[in-house]
Amino acid sequence: MYMKKCILDLTVKQAERISPKHVLLRLTDDRPLPDMVPGQFVEVRVDGSDTTFLRRPISINFVDKLGNELWLLVATIGDGTRRLGALKAGDTVNCVLPLGNGFTMPQTPQERILLVGGGVGVAPLLYMGAEMWKKNIEPTFLLGARTKADLLEIDLFKQYGRVFVTTEDGSEGEKGFVTNHSILQHEHFDRIATCGPKPMMVAVARYARQADIECEASLENMMACGLGACLCCVEKTTKGNLCVCKEGPVFNVKQLLWQI
Numbered sequence: 287m288y289m290k291k292c293i294l295d296l297t298v299k300q301a302e303r304i305s306p307k308h309v310l311l312r313l314t315d316d317r318p319l320p321d322m323v324p325g326q327f328v329e330v331r332v333d334g335s336d337t338t339f340l341r342r343p344i345s346i347n348f349v350d351k352l353g354n355e356l357w358l359l360v361a362t363i364g365d366g367t368r369r370l371g372a373l374k375a376g377d378t379v380n381c382v383l384p385l386g387n388g389f390t391m392p393q394t395p396q397e398r399i400l401l402v403g404g405g406v407g408v409a410p411l412l413y414m415g416a417e418m419w420k421k422n423i424e425p426t427f428l429l430g431a432r433t434k435a436d437l438l439e440i441d442l443f444k445q446y447g448r449v450f451v452t453t454e455d456g457s458e459g460e461k462g463f464v465t466n467h468s469i470l471q472h473e474h475f476d477r478i479a480t481c482g483p484k485p486m487m488v489a490v491a492r493y494a495r496q497a498d499i500e501c502e503a504s505l506e507n508m509m510a511c512g513l514g515a516c517l518c519c520v521e522k523t524t525k526g527n528l529c530v531c532k533e534g535p536v537f538n539v540k541q542l543l544w545q546i
Contacts, residue, residue, distance in 0.1 A: 289384055291513075292320050298377045299355060308406065308438060309371035310347070311358045313379060319356055322349050324414035325388030325479075325504055325536045328358060329512035330370060331380040338366035343509040343531070345409040345481070346384065348416065348442075356383075359409040359438065385512045386535045389414055389479045389502055395423050400475040401447075402464050402490050404430040407482030408438055410504055414479060415446040424448065426475070428467055430486065434458035465489045475499055479536075481506070491539040492546040501539045505530045 296313040303309050329341035348357035362371035373379065391414070392399050399418065401411040408429050415425040425447035431437045434457040443449045450469050451459030460467050464486060470493065480490045481504035494501035507519040507530040514532030521530050523541045528534070539546070 289321060289323075289326075291382060291385065293380065293382050294319075295378050295380050296356065298373050298375050298379060300375055301371075301373050301377075303371070304359075304438065305435065307362055309360045309362060309373075310439075311360060311370070311373060311379070312350075313356045313358065313381070314354050319349070319351075319354055320384060322346050322356070322384040323388035324391070324417055325410050326384040326386050327410075327509075327512070327531075327535060328356070329382040329385060329509070330358070332366040332369050333380070335365055335369050338364075338369065340366075340510045341382065341512065342366050342370065343385075343512060344370075345407075345504070346413055347409040347439075348413045356381075359406060361406040382512055386531055387533070389504070389536050390477070392418060392421070392423050392477070395421075397423065397477065398426070398473075398475045399423070400426050400428060400478045402428045402430075402478060402480040402482070402486075404464060404482030404486040405436065406438065407480075407486075407504070407506065408443075410481050411479065412439055412442055412446075415443065419446040426450070426469070426473075428452070428464050428469065430454075430464040430482070431458075463489065465493050470497075477501070480504070487539075488544050488546060491542070491544060494539065495546055502536050503539050503542070505535045505537065507531075507535075509535075 300312040332338040344358045347359040430452045478501040509519040509531040514529040519530040
C-alpha cells in the first residue's frame, strides 16, 4: 500500500479529557484531510518541551470526513504525551500522516470479524469498526481493561457494532483477560484484528492459532521517525528484520516470531 505522506499544521478543534490518563484530540484543517485507512498512524511533533526531541506516534482513532476531522486518542504517560494532552482548542499541531499500513478490511457482510483491543490500543479499532459499518458489515468488539474506569470510548464503539468487555477486577463485563471471554467459546469468527499491550496480543495470537483463525496485530514498537530511517522499531519476522513504522504497524501474526 502506497499513500502520499503529508506534513500538516493541524488545528485543535476540541481537546477532551475522557479519563484521568487520556485525552481525545479532534484536529482539523482548512483543506480536506488526506485519505487514511484503519490501522495507520500519525507522527506528532511536541513543541515547547526541553526533554522531548522526537515526534510521538499516535494511532488514528477516527476520521470524520464530513466534518474534516482527525481524532487522536493520547495516553498521557510521559512528558511528550502530557504536553500533547495539555493542548487547547485553537492550538496548532504539526503532524506527518498517514504512516504505515492498515488492517485488512472485510469485503462482504458474511465475514465475521472480531476486533480485540486493550487499553489505549482500542484506538485504531474504532475507525476500523466505523469503516466496516459503512459497508453494512457488523463488527464485534472485544475490549479489555484493568478496571471499569480504564475502558475507553465504549459508547462510541456501541454505535458501530456489538461490544463485549472484560476487566481484570470484574468491575465491568466479564472478569479476566480478553482471551478468557465466553464469546470465544460460543461464537466463530473468520478473522481477528488486535491492538494493545504485547502480552495481550500474544495471547490473542495464540488463541487464533489454536482456533485456526487468521489474525492481524498492530504493533506498538517505539517509532521515532515513522519512515523506516532510524531503525529503532525493527521487529524480527519470517521475512527478516522489518521496520514496524514502514512495513507495519499491522502484521499477520504468522509473520511474527512470537513464542505462541
